[in-house]
Amino acid sequence: MITPVRNDLSALFEPQSIAVVGASADPGKAGNAMLRALHPFPGRVLPINPRRPTIDGHESFPTVASVSERVDLAILCVPAEALPAAVTDCADAGVAAALICTGGLGESGPAGAAIEESIKAIAAAAEMRLLGPNTSGFLHPARGLYASFVTGAAAVSPGRVAVVAQSGGVNLHLAFNLARHGQGVSLAVGLGNAADIGAADVVDYLADDDDTSVVLLALEGVRDGERLCAAIERTLDRKPVIVLKVGTAEHAKFAQSHTGALAGNDAVARDALRQAGAVLVDSTEHLVAAARLLATTRLEPRSSTGVGVVSGQAGPALILADASTRSGLTLPELSEGTRAELDALLPPLTYKQNPVDTGRPGPTFGAVVEAVARDSAIDALVVYAIHEPEAIDSSTVLARVREATRAPTIFVTNGPLDEVLATASSLEAAGVPTFTAPEQAVAALAALAADAKARMRRGLGEPQVGVGVSTARPALLDEAAAKALLEGCGIRTPRREVHADRAAVDGVLERLERPLVVKILDADVVHKSDVGGVRVGVRTDTDLEAALDAIDRARGGPGPYLIEEQAGEGVEVIAGGRRDPSFGPIVMVGLGGVAAEALGDVAFGRAPLTLSDARDMIGSLHAARLLDGFRGLPVVDRDELAAVLVGLGELLRANPWIAEIDVNPLRATRTGLVALDALIVPSADR
Numbered sequence: 001m002i003t004p005v006r007n008d009l010s011a012l013f014e015p016q017s018i019a020v021v022g023a024s025a026d027p028g029k030a031g032n033a034m035l036r037a038l039h040p041f042p043g044r045v046l047p048i049n050p051r052r053p054t055i056d057g058h059e060s061f062p063t064v065a066s067v068s069e070r071v072d073l074a075i076l077c078v079p080a081e082a083l084p085a086a087v088t089d090c091a092d093a094g095v096a097a098a099l100i101c102t103g104g105l106g107e108s109g110p111a112g113a114a115i116e117e118s119i120k121a122i123a124a125a126a127e128m129r130l131l132g133p134n135t136s137g138f139l140h141p142a143r144g145l146y147a148s149f150v151t152g153a154a155a156v157s158p159g160r161v162a163v164v165a166q167s168g169g170v171n172l173h174l175a176f177n178l179a180r181h182g183q184g185v186s187l188a189v190g191l192g193n194a195a196d197i198g199a200a201d202v203v204d205y206l207a208d209d210d211d212t213s214v215v216l217l218a219l220e221g222v223r224d225g226e227r228l229c230a231a232i233e234r235t236l237d238r239k240p241v242i243v244l245k246v247g248t249a250e251h252a253k254f255a256q257s258h259t260g261a262l263a264g265n266d267a268v269a270r271d272a273l274r275q276a277g278a279v280l281v282d283s284t285e286h287l288v289a290a291a292r293l294l295a296t297t298r299l300e301p302r303s304s305t306g307v308g309v310v311s312g313q314a315g316p317a318l319i320l321a322d323a324s325t326r327s328g329l330t331l332p333e334l335s336e337g338t339r340a341e342l343d344a345l346l347p348p349l350t351y352k353q354n355p356v357d358t359g360r361p362g363p364t365f366g367a368v369v370e371a372v373a374r375d376s377a378i379d380a381l382v383v384y385a386i387h388e389p390e391a392i393d394s395s396t397v398l399a400r401v402r403e404a405t406r407a408p409t410i411f412v413t414n415g416p417l418d419e420v421l422a423t424a425s426s427l428e429a430a431g432v433p434t435f436t437a438p439e440q441a442v443a444a445l446a447a448l449a450a451d452a453k454a455r456m457r458r459g460l461g462e463p464q465v466g467v468g469v470s471t472a473r474p475a476l477l478d479e480a481a482a483k484a485l486l487e488g489c490g491i492r493t494p495r496r497e498v499h500a501d502r503a504a505v506d507g508v509l510e511r512l513e514r515p516l517v518v519k520i521l522d523a524d525v526v527h528k529s530d531v532g533g534v535r536v537g538v539r540t541d542t543d544l545e546a547a548l549d550a551i552d553r554a555r556g557g558p559g560p561y562l563i564e565e566q567a568g569e570g571v572e573v574i575a576g577g578r579r580d581p582s583f584g585p586i587v588m589v590g591l592g593g594v595a596a597e598a599l600g601d602v603a604f605g606r607a608p609l610t611l612s613d614a615r616d617m618i619g620s621l622h623a624a625r626l627l628d629g630f631r632g633l634p635v636v637d638r639d640e641l642a643a644v645l646v647g648l649g650e651l652l653r654a655n656p657w658i659a660e661i662d663v664n665p666l667r668a669t670r671t672g673l674v675a676l677d678a679l680i681v682p683s684a685d686r
Contacts, residue, residue: 009197009205011096012129013140013187015072016043018147019064019095021086022077023047025055030101031077032056033149040144040154046071065093073097075137075147080104080115083133087119091126098123099147100132106193107134120195135192136168139175141185142211148172148190159184160211160295164202165218166191170284174216177288182428183295186212200227207235214240214294216287217278220247222269225583229276229606236277236458240294240451243278244287245270265582271604271620272583275613277454279447289440290447292433297408297448299379301456305449306332308378308407309355310369312385312392316412317355319438320382327446331355332377341371361385361392366400373405380408380448382441387415387423394423399430408448410434412441460612470654473682478523480562482678485655486663489647493675496564502548505561513565514539518547520555521562526679536566567674570634571626572665575644577607577652579659579683585652587614587645591623592665607649614642627668636668644673659683 018038024031031049035056038045047055050062061067064074074090076083080102090098105116116133123130131138137148142158148168156175161183165171168190175188186209189202199217206212215235222228222245232241245266274280279294281287299305307329311317324331331354334342342352345364351357358368365385373381381401385392398411411427411434413420424434435441469488474481483493495512498521499505509516520533528534532554535547552558572592580586583606590602603617618624618638627636644666652658660681667674 009097009129009201011072012099012131012197013138013145013205014143015097015145017046017069017072018043019046019048019061019067019071019074019090020077021048021064021074021090022082023049023055023058023060024077025052029077030149034075034077034101034147037146037148037153040146042144044069048074063093064089064095067093071095073099073147075099076102078102080112080133083115084118084122087122087128087130091122091128094126095128097129097131099135099137100130100195101135101137101149101192102132103134105133106195116193116195123196130196131189132192133195134168135190136172137190138171139185139188152176155179156188157184158186158211160186160213161291162186162206162209162212162215163188163218164191164199164206164215165189166194166199166220167218168192170218174218174284174288177284178291181288181292182425183288183292194223198224198228200224200231203228203231203235203241207231207238212239213296214242214291216291217241217243218284218287219243219245219269221265222273222582225269225272225580225606229272229583232273232276232278233458236455240298240447241278242287242290242294242447243273243280244282244284245273245280265580267600267602268580268583268586268604271617272580272586272606274454275605275616277458279450279454281443281447285440286443286447289435289444293408293410293444293448294451296431296433299408299448299452301459302379302452303456304330305379305445305452306330306377307445307449308334308372308375308381310358310372310381310383311355312358312361312365312388314351314357314359316384316438317351317357320384320412320442321355323439323442324382324445327442329442329446329449334372334375335377338371338375342368345371361388365392366397369397369401369409370404373401373407373409378407380410380445381405382410382412382445384412384438387413387420389419395426395430398427398432402430402432410441410444412436412438457612457616460610469651473655473657476523477680477682478521478562479519479678480521482661482680483675485651485680486647486675486678489651491644491647491663491675492673493678494564494567496562499559499561499563501559502561505544505548505563508563509539509541509544512563515566516544517564517566518544518551519562519564520551521560522555525555528677538566567667567676568669568671570667570669571636572667573636573641573673574602574662574664575641575648575666576660576662576664577648578661579652585649587617587649587652589614589617589621589641589645591621591626605645605649607653609646609649611639611642611646614645615639617645618642634668634670637672640673641666641668657682 022031047058047060049060052060074095078086105112146153163174171190206215309320350359414436427434480498516538518535538547574590577587585607587605601622603620605613605617629635662679663675665676
């Protein structure tokens with residue numbers, strides 16, 4: 001059971017009374033702009049200004065503490081240097097929440113950051129919630145509450161889509177974009193610096209909001225990824241969460257492990273949020289397109305979504321089909337019965353598979369669309385037709401299809417702007433989202449499918465919490481010690497011996513199966529091959545002596561040595577884990593060599609993992625085909641690899657002293673996976 005994050009935001013988003021601190025009669029001042037923005041608000045508006053008895057028709061008060069009634073929300077319109085005193089006044093008055101639009105704080109440098117920390121501490125001591133600072137505010141249209149300085153915000157109407165953005169500009173951009181498509185908002189929030197209230201808090205609040213059908217998140221950095229993932233998981237059963245993650249960060253610089261070097265903040269965040277059940281999109285246009293469909297339609301959980309394409313023109317049908325395939329959607333073959341129906345409805349030379357090209361919309365167009373939508377393999381339908389009212393009444397046809405079939409249907413059209421807008425308005429009212437660009441329509445369908453798959457995946461078992469091996473930190477963390485820890489969580493390693501000097505090596509050729517690998521054993525030498533500290537193919541006494549000599553030269557002295565049985569040929573995988581400052585323990589997997597290091601073809605998951613989570617990570621790799629016996633290579637057992645990833649996550653969770661784990665390579669041989677090298681990096685503070 002996932003518990004709420006911090007669901008105490010009603011005073012902020014549902015206030016009965018609002019104090020405007022720094023209220024002004026000067027139209028050029030922010031305090032006056034905010035008073036004007038609050039004109040539609042039906043509750044009490046209380047200007048705070050010690051120099052004027054009334055402002056904008058409202059009685060004014062010298063301080064918030066001097067107001068005789070309860071103040072739910074204070075909106076602070078004062079300079080940065082005046083904020084500590086203003087927040088203290090609010091705290092003393094028992095104000096439940098404050099909105100701080102003022103900039104020049106944490107984003108501006110040390111002086112501003114100190115002020116931000118000060119007001120955060122004052123608010124925390126008084127249990128007062130803060131939104132901002134450095135935010136454009138929020139909109140709650142159904143309550144007539146437009147807490148924003150931006151002119152025109154009151155034009156945003158009530159609706160079913162919630163917007164949560166770190167950037168106030170993006171928040172309003174999305175709200176206006178939704179409005180342009182006839183879609184209102186339930187709540188639109190700019191988080192700003194998020195000194196207190198962050199994305200996790202607002203998502204958790206929206207999970208219980210009956211006026212919200214879909215949540216849009218536009219994120220830059222993610223400060224508290226674990227809480228945000230928990231909020232998304234709790235929301236998922238009730239409504240979809242669609243995320244645009246921007247602001248790709250520089251890869252984190254770790255001197256030692258491949259895992260750390262490959263773990264860019266953006267990549268970790270995207271994969272972790274997707275694992276939690278969020279739908280990821282790549283642009284604001286796709287975010288809005290997805291919201292328009294998911295606000296009214298949601299599929300039952302399923303692993304894949306069959307999409308049907310019907311077009312009145314061949315070229316657009318190919319564009320839709322190609323875009324669907326690139327987006328990971330499935331265009332299934334139609335049944336024999338459906339094809340027989342289409343044969344009776346369409347001329348001989350038209351294409352009657354999937355996509356279906358009718359040649360040109362005509363009298364049978366509606367029946368064609370219905371036939372495809374009724375096919376048992378079709379879960380959702382996209383229809384394209386140029387606006388030709390003399391050939392087809394799109395509104396009537398698609399509204400009928402929407403009523404007659406179970407498959408969600410979206411429409412793509414273009415033509416004279418006024419006529420297209422009128423058609424779109426009619427169809428949207430009938431529950432058929434209408435687009436003018438094929439790519440936007442496909443983005444909406446891809447989001448619909450991703451949401452259904454996320455909910456299906458969340459039902460495939462609970463994470464294997466608590467199965468990790470807990471151990472005290474070894475005195476020496478060399479490769480042999482690291483491999484012993486891996487074996488403790490079920491990861492296979494080569495048979496090996498550790499010898500302090502050359503005399504102890506005698507007889508190793510008889511005790512271990514040849515060929516052997518001889519390695520330098522030194523916790524301070526991470527990349528052994530770079531210093532000549534690895535010798536392979538050792539079969540004879542002569543080979544062994546030569547290998548030991550080479551290792552001594554690399555070290556600059558004798559012993560100790562790690563001697564192992566040499567694994568067979570196979571596919572090399574990189575696996576590992578680290579503690580992310582935002583998302584906690586994460587696990588990484590990638591194909592060895594160029595795919596992972598040069599191309600960044602890696603996937604991340606947040607521990608604890610389910611086996612299903614781990615399989616999804618593996619399947620998301622662009623080079624995943626190499627795991628399936630490509631050109632005679634050994635087939636990698638994906639279930640075995642998934643179990644390794646689950647085990648690495650549990651090893652991290654059970655041992656707080658471990659900062660990073662790097663298994664490179666993890667080789668898939670014909671007898672199974674073997675960890676050929678291993679590195680464990682301890683936390684600096686443990």
